[in-house]
Amino acid sequence: MASGRVEPAYCRGSHTLVVSMAMFKQNRQRLCERLHKNNKVPKGAVILLQGGEADTRYCSDHEPLFRQESFFHWMFGVEEPDFYGAVEVDTGKTMLFAPKLPAEYAVWMGKLLTEDDFKVRYEVDEVYFIPERGLNTDSGKYSREAAFDGISEFKVNNEVLHPEISECRVFKSDMELEVLRYANRVSSEAHKEVMRNVKPGMYEYQMESMFHHYCYFQGGLRHLSYTCICGSGDNASVLHYGHAGAPNSKQLHDGDMCLLDMGGEYYCYASDITCSYPCNGKFTEKQKGIYNAVFKASRAVMAAVKPGVSWVDMHLLAERVQLEELAKLGLIQGDIEEMMKVRLGAVFMPHGLGHFMGIDTHDVGGYPEGTERINEAGLRSLRTSRTLEHRMVLTIEPGLYFINVLLDQALANPEQARFMCQEVIEQYRGFGGVRIEDDIAVTEDGMECLTVVPRTVEEIEQLMAEGEGHKVTLPQEAGKPSV
Amino acid sequence: MASGRVEPAYCRGSHTLVVSMAMFKQNRQRLCERLHKNNKVPKGAVILLQGGEADTRYCSDHEPLFRQESFFHWMFGVEEPDFYGAVEVDTGKTMLFAPKLPAEYAVWMGKLLTEDDFKVRYEVDEVYFIPERGLNTDSGKYSREAAFDGISEFKVNNEVLHPEISECRVFKSDMELEVLRYANRVSSEAHKEVMRNVKPGMYEYQMESMFHHYCYFQGGLRHLSYTCICGSGDNASVLHYGHAGAPNSKQLHDGDMCLLDMGGEYYCYASDITCSYPCNGKFTEKQKGIYNAVFKASRAVMAAVKPGVSWVDMHLLAERVQLEELAKLGLIQGDIEEMMKVRLGAVFMPHGLGHFMGIDTHDVGGYPEGTERINEAGLRSLRTSRTLEHRMVLTIEPGLYFINVLLDQALANPEQARFMCQEVIEQYRGFGGVRIEDDIAVTEDGMECLTVVPRTVEEIEQLMAEGEGHKVTLPQEAGKPSV
Numbered sequence: 002m003a004s005g006r007v008e009p010a011y012c013r014g015s016h017t018l019v020v021s022m023a024m025f026k027q028n029r030q031r032l033c034e035r036l037h038k039n040n041k042v043p044k045g046a047v048i049l050l051q052g053g054e055a056d057t058r059y060c061s062d063h064e065p066l067f068r069q070e071s072f073f074h075w076m077f078g079v080e081e082p083d084f085y086g087a088v089e090v091d092t093g094k095t096m097l098f099a100p101k102l103p104a105e106y107a108v109w110m111g112k113l114l115t116e117d118d119f120k121v122r123y124e125v126d127e128v129y130f131i132p133e134r135g136l137n138t139d140s141g142k143y144s145r146e147a148a149f150d151g152i153s154e155f156k157v158n159n160e161v162l163h164p165e166i167s168e169c170r171v172f173k174s175d176m177e178l179e180v181l182r183y184a185n186r187v188s189s190e191a192h193k194e195v196m197r198n199v200k201p202g203m204y205e206y207q208m209e210s211m212f213h214h215y216c217y218f219q220g221g222l223r224h225l226s227y228t229c230i231c232g233s234g235d236n237a238s239v240l241h242y243g244h245a246g247a248p249n250s251k252q253l254h255d256g257d258m259c260l261l262d263m264g265g266e267y268y269c270y271a272s273d274i275t276c277s278y279p280c281n282g283k284f285t286e287k288q289k290g291i292y293n294a295v296f297k298a299s300r301a302v303m304a305a306v307k308p309g310v311s312w313v314d315m316h317l318l319a320e321r322v323q324l325e326e327l328a329k330l331g332l333i334q335g336d337i338e339e340m341m342k343v344r345l346g347a348v349f350m351p352h353g354l355g356h357f358m359g360i361d362t363h364d365v366g367g368y369p370e371g372t373e374r375i376n377e378a379g380l381r382s383l384r385t386s387r388t389l390e391h392r393m394v395l396t397i398e399p400g401l402y403f404i405n406v407l408l409d410q411a412l413a414n415p416e417q418a419r420f421m422c423q424e425v426i427e428q429y430r431g432f433g434g435v436r437i438e439d440d441i442a443v444t445e446d447g448m449e450c451l452t453v454v455p456r457t458v459e460e461i462e463q464l465m466a467e468g469e470g471h472k473v474t475l476p477q478e479a480g481k482p483s484v
Numbered sequence: 485m486a487s488g489r490v491e492p493a494y495c496r497g498s499h500t501l502v503v504s505m506a507m508f509k510q511n512r513q514r515l516c517e518r519l520h521k522n523n524k525v526p527k528g529a530v531i532l533l534q535g536g537e538a539d540t541r542y543c544s545d546h547e548p549l550f551r552q553e554s555f556f557h558w559m560f561g562v563e564e565p566d567f568y569g570a571v572e573v574d575t576g577k578t579m580l581f582a583p584k585l586p587a588e589y590a591v592w593m594g595k596l597l598t599e600d601d602f603k604v605r606y607e608v609d610e611v612y613f614i615p616e617r618g619l620n621t622d623s624g625k626y627s628r629e630a631a632f633d634g635i636s637e638f639k640v641n642n643e644v645l646h647p648e649i650s651e652c653r654v655f656k657s658d659m660e661l662e663v664l665r666y667a668n669r670v671s672s673e674a675h676k677e678v679m680r681n682v683k684p685g686m687y688e689y690q691m692e693s694m695f696h697h698y699c700y701f702q703g704g705l706r707h708l709s710y711t712c713i714c715g716s717g718d719n720a721s722v723l724h725y726g727h728a729g730a731p732n733s734k735q736l737h738d739g740d741m742c743l744l745d746m747g748g749e750y751y752c753y754a755s756d757i758t759c760s761y762p763c764n765g766k767f768t769e770k771q772k773g774i775y776n777a778v779f780k781a782s783r784a785v786m787a788a789v790k791p792g793v794s795w796v797d798m799h800l801l802a803e804r805v806q807l808e809e810l811a812k813l814g815l816i817q818g819d820i821e822e823m824m825k826v827r828l829g830a831v832f833m834p835h836g837l838g839h840f841m842g843i844d845t846h847d848v849g850g851y852p853e854g855t856e857r858i859n860e861a862g863l864r865s866l867r868t869s870r871t872l873e874h875r876m877v878l879t880i881e882p883g884l885y886f887i888n889v890l891l892d893q894a895l896a897n898p899e900q901a902r903f904m905c906q907e908v909i910e911q912y913r914g915f916g917g918v919r920i921e922d923d924i925a926v927t928e929d930g931m932e933c934l935t936v937v938p939r940t941v942e943e944i945e946q947l948m949a950e951g952e953g954h955k956v957t958l959p960q961e962a963g964k965p966s967v
Binding site for chain 1: 497536541542545549550551553565594689693701706711724733844845890
């Protein structure tokens with residue numbers, strides 16, 4: 002086969018994880034059992050899902066690299082665009098409907114797989130080609146037509162599936178956990194590679210480039226889970242830095258703290274990891290203080306996580322620990338519980354403690370029908386307010402940031418300002434921020450941390466020192482070329 | 485500014501090209517002059533363009549990295565999504581309409597630029613915020629509303645602009661050429677980096693990874709122009725290999741020819757380069773024969789290209805040279821002109837000789853109104869049939885491929901089969917293919933080659949030998965991890 006695959010499994014070379022198609026079969030079984038158990042479907046029901054579609058950028062013929070739609074991936078593991086899939090709920094019998102490409106496409110796309118090829122590749126019961134669609138041979142685009150003629154003869158229920166499949170996705174099977182572990186292990190190693198090589202004078206995007214290269218070259222992770230956030234100095238306080246309007250383009254200055262939120266995905270399963278450290282490899286006392294405050298919050302949450310615990314309580318625990326530590330550092334003063342009441346923690350950590358993670362970085366199922374967001378600062382940013390259960394996978398990502406707009410608001414608000422030591426806080430403006438983000442799986446009686454990177458100040462400084470002497474060479478200034 | 489930009493110019497660090505906003509001002513002037521000269525617009529006309537929009541993947545909140553729509557980029561050089569732009573044709577006066585983001589977005593996106601900030605950044609006459617749109621604070625998505633209330637008071641002509649702006653894009657200014665040169669230079673160096681490091685045992689995608697890393701780390705090229713085609717062995721004959729269904733996942737075997745079609749883009753300006761060589765660094769006689777046939781065609785075209793020459797004639801020239809060389813190698817025999825009549829060249833090179841390149845890899849303007857495709861094998865794949873003019877930028881990419889489906893068709897067609905030495909051709913099945921692709925600009929009396937990579941067999945073998953001894957280390961097999 003063109004992809005070099007020799008058995009019905011996903012793999013990107015002998016150094017990468019082999020994922021059996023049995024994982025998706027098990028996912029389908031879990032969904033069918035759930036639909037039955039909850040009496041959601043009549044006898045003879047069939048689940049029908051449409052996969053992601055190939056697309057072109059704007060009016061051009063540029064095809065962005067295809068990435069499968071997440072529900073479809075969870076059900077079938079199909080890598081190619083323009084598929085449909087169906088599952089008989091009573092029997093689990095699975096059918097794929099593949100696009101029938103014109104024979105001449107073999108010249109451009111490689112050997113066209115037959116129905117039987119796909120049946121073997123994805124280990125399903127039946128595969129049928131969707132009748133050829135009208136192909137515009139200039140643009141290469143298909144004219145859309147009603148797929149599945151005759152669908153009107155079936156009774157279609159568009160509402161039952163979404164909540165049930167979302168709920169299935171919340172709980173990861175052993176096989177899914179193994180894939181998440183792999184994506185996390187590779188991404189953890191990639192973070193370490195960046196730590197070993199970063200130095201002042203580098204540009205933020207060069208850290209992004211090293212990270213992606215390591216993930217892809219070493220681990221076969223072609224896609225990253227999300228756009229890399231590589232903030233240095235004050236940029237580390239911009240929560241979604243790295244986007245097209247702020248494209249990781251600042252140069253690293255000696256003394257800058259860096260906040261690197263980067264994760265790769267393997268076969269659509271995500272990782273989401275943040276490391277924070279000074280680009281010169283040596284924490285100042287001030288940096289150490291803030292870092293250790295966040296680290297203490299992270300580990301307090303990890304010690305408390307287990308089935309039955311409320312995620313909202315975990316958020317509040319992290320806030321409380323961080324406020325205690327900020328008080329010790331002299332940035333705030335007063336009664337911690339009073340601070341909690343006026344949501345002082347959200348001034349320094351405006352985002353939620355963490356979120357579900359799986360095939361999507363922000364995975365589905367955070368607020369099932371009947372649950373609501375808590376409309377208070379910080380808490381309203383939580384992507385779930387659920388009680389933890391075995392097999393949930395989440396990020397734990399406390400952080401402390403010095404965001405001028407939020408500091409100014411708080412200082413202007415007497416309820417909050419009374420706890421704030423303004424003259425000390427002023428010294429932290431421009432500091433940036435610290436976030437420590439790990440991915441964890443809730444176990445039967447606690448949790449497993451999937452992320453394996455240096456976390457204590459000492460561990461980080463030691464790894465960064467190892468890089469000395471064999472760091473990458475920076476590009477030469479090219480005599481300032483310009484147009 | 486959050487992006488680290490200190491003057492109104494695009495730049496990704498002191499080692500990368502500085503692009504002045506004057507380039508876009510000049511583009512706008514060229515367009516306005518053309519509209520006037522061709523009497524296409526009444527007095528007081530205003531050009532109104534909508535930029536690319538921020539989007540999320542399927543139903544998730546995953547935001548793919550934004551890349552500007554190409555016409556909008558050519559006019560304004562704006563990096564951010566969700567802009568509109570307007571130009572008064574009589575005066576050239578330029579206005580940008582920027583999305584007004586809610587103040588709290590500063591926490592997530594960084595310092596929100598003011599109207600004046602954007603005015604300075606993009607060197608335009610006026611900037612106005614588009615009134616705030618309804619923001620869904622859960623999904624982060626905006627509800628769409630009619631932008632530019634009152635547009636109905638204007639007389640809108642939706643037809644005049646597209647052909648005129650496309651025609652402007654066909655002819656590159658000196659400043660545009662300089663950006664294209666830079667993208668090409670960086671991408672050429674990235675190809676050389678891959679050549680130095682490739683070796684049997686590596687996977688195809690690891691070449692993609694090295695290429696992207698070099699482009700981004702060394703040259704600031706965040707986006708690639710298109711998905712990398714990294715075919716080895718027989719995969720080198722799959723013209724659009726590398727897509728999601730054939731994701732560069734084969735391992736390189738000793739003796740495999742590689743065909744690497746990869747290019748990076750800088751500030752949306754593309755490069756598009758193909759190098760072909762054996763992964764072990766040493767051509768066999770057979771590989772050398774096919775390679776030199778393609779190389780001879782490439783250089784024959786380059787020697788002939790100048791204003792006034794027909795691109796169709798260039799395609800036929802390349803075909804003719806390649807057929808002559810295939811005859812010398814004993815794969816075909818007979819009268820070359822007779823072979824040309826039955827389109828034998830297209831059996832071995834089913835694609836066109838090359839295409840316009842600029843902000844899009846396959847740039848606009850190939851078939852202006854009134855010109856038509858030539859409906860013959862090979863020629864119908866040409867993306868333009870125009871006569872060459874000064875300042876056009878094109879790829880020259882002859883190739884020879886051994887594609888079973890096309891060989892079988894030809895052998896079954898007596899008109900073509902009579903020229904084919906079947907027993908020799910059979911020895912080339914599985915060979916893969918060779919393509920040599922350079923980007924060129926048509927000058928006043930000839931052409932300039934923008935691509936600078938080793939092209940003779942000797943140059944390639946020498947560069948690949950240089951890599952010996954300091955090649956990258958391949959990942960260890962991780963004890964075959966599997967799920």
